Amino acid sequence: RKEVEQDPGPFNVPEGATVAFNCTYSNSASQSFFWYRQDCRKEPKLLMSVYSSGNEDGRFTAQLNRASQYISLLIRDSKLSDSATYLCVVNGGGSYIPTFGRGTSLIVHP
């Protein structure tokens, strides 16, 4: 089993749609969680951290389920500009060694 698993997609959705991505992780000692966005042939950029209580940033909502060891990202009212690859990142223990999922590709079409 991979340490961090994501459905690679692609998720192909129309503008205005709501889309959700899940990411599972295997290390129960993982302590911090993030979603990064990576545009084609660009570097990853932090989208949002994921907190135990769940957190929201505009159209984006992230949630953590420690019992089931997964995190999720919900995007509401999708925009064309949301088209990108979304990377799930899990940090294990106190060493801050990040483990990346392979990413989920999102394509938002008119």
Place this chain on the structure above:
Amino acid sequence: DAGVTQSPTHLIKTRGQQVTLRCSPKSGHDTVSWYQQALGQGPQFIFQYYEEEERQRGNFPDRFSGHQFPNYSSELNVNALLLGDSALYLCASRPTGTGELFFGEGSRLTVL
């Protein structure tokens, strides 16, 4: 305030050669890490430097080595290049004790 800068942006090498990639961290960041990203995959952690020492290492062979300088900049060296080393090499920096990574645009290495 300059972000993370990497050089060169693109390079082509042949099998068996050696390559050095360079990274300057974001101002105020003292921890630098390197990643290899193959096409269609997520970044894979190579190693992390803090206070000029390698602190953590991922599952990469000894052909991959690095260095951090007193000004926090860093180098990644890869010896005896293989075709499979072709990838985007990303450098990221962060202040120690925090989790958010700031990435450079990467160095795209092609090994022929």
